[in-house]
Amino acid sequence: MTVSRDAAGRWFVSLLCEDSMAPAPATTAAVGIDAGVTSLVTLSTGEKVANPKHERRDRARLARAQRELPRKAKGSANREKARRRVAKVHARIADRRRDFLHKLSTRLVRENQMVVIEDLTVRSLLKNHSLARAISDASWTELRSMLEYKCAWYGRELVVIDRWFPSSKLCGACGTVRGRLPLNVREWTCDCDTTHDRDVNAARNILPAGLAASACGDGVRRKWVTFNWPANSTAAHLRPQGRQARRRATEGGPAGTDRRRVAAGPGRVRLTRKVRSARRASGGRSGARGKPVAPECGRT
Numbered sequence: 001m002t003v004s005r006d007a008a009g010r011w012f013v014s015l016l017c018e019d020s021m022a023p024a025p026a027t028t029a030a031v032g033i034d035a036g037v038t039s040l041v042t043l044s045t046g047e048k049v050a051n052p053k054h055e056r057r058d059r060a061r062l063a064r065a066q067r068e069l070p071r072k073a074k075g076s077a078n079r080e081k082a083r084r085r086v087a088k089v090h091a092r093i094a095d096r097r098r099d100f101l102h103k104l105s106t107r108l109v110r111e112n113q114m115v116v117i118e119d120l121t122v123r124s125l126l127k128n129h130s131l132a133r134a135i136s137d138a139s140w141t142e143l144r145s146m147l148e149y150k151c152a153w154y155g156r157e158l159v160v161i162d163r164w165f166p167s168s169k170l171c172g173a174c175g176t177v178r179g180r181l182p183l184n185v186r187e188w189t190c191d192c193d194t195t196h197d198r199d200v201n202a203a204r205n206i207l208p209a210g211l212a213a214s215a216c217g218d219g220v221r222r223k224w225v226t227f228n229w230p231a232n233s234t235a236a237h238l239r240p241q242g243r244q245a246r247r248r249a250t251e252g253g254p255a256g257t258d259r260r261r262v263a264a265g266p267g268r269v270r271l272t273r274k275v276r277s278a279r280r281a282s283g284g285r286s287g288a289r290g291k292p293v294a295p296e297c298g299r300t
């Protein structure tokens with residue numbers, strides 16, 4: 001038993017006990033999830049889950065508490081009270097957000113046998129520095145880790161797709177990859193006359209990519225799945241670039257052939273799959289590299 005107190009002056013008692021989770025009843029449903037700015041996540045079913053409404057009001061409350069703090073004399077009792085108030089608002093924000101994310105992640109994991117998400121570590125670092133983005137990213141990171149352990153609890157499969165997968169730029173109807181799609185473009189029309197909602201289209205592309213990765217055999221922590229780039233693609237810049245790709249290229253393997261192939265037309269996109277339970281069962285490192293899968297596993 002551990003007793004602790006946080007910065008907001010709240011006491012916590014935690015009990016450690018052993019328990020085993022019963023897997024949730026099996027289902028055949030699968031869902032692709034796209035993380036966004038305007039809405040927190042978009043599902044491949046077309047459903048958009050917005051950031052909770054209380055988020056903004058909580059921010060205003062936090063700003064007020066923070067303004068008060070430097071006006072109090074250092075070392076005074078009022079200063080301590082103001083500090084406590086700021087900590088309380090912070091704690092409240094974190095609690096409400098966590099509660100929201102817990103409900104969302106539990107729902108997603110219970111309803112679906114497979115959850116497919118994108119690996120967004122790089123994207124979130126590079127793209128945008130707005131506050132909305134920051135909140136979204138923090139929530140996304142937390143949601144992802146919840147999905148990871150809950151999938152392991154309930155016997156579900158979590159597939160993480162490589163960050164090079166062009167989920168937004170790929171037309172779900174005809175397979176054309178668009179050259180450029182700035183973040184402020186929320187809706188676009190492909191040459192095949194299909195109009196896409198940016199986020200819904202991305203989520204719908206993520207799902208089959210994950211299904212393909214999963215169909216290529218179980219027990220492999222990471223795998224390569226071929227992704228056929230359309231010959232008319234103007235998206236040459238989408239191919240893996242930078243240090244990672246160069247490192248992979250020098251190591252050989254699919255990524256090495258990758259760069260030349262993309263330049264020539266059809267190429268490969270790496271898909272990553274992480275299944276917590278599998279990782280734990282094999283006791284392997286999360287960074288372990290899988291073997292390339294057979295070409296017949298490719299998406300067309």
Ligand SMILES: [Zn+2]
Nearest residue numbers: 171174190192
């Ligand atoms: Zn199209």
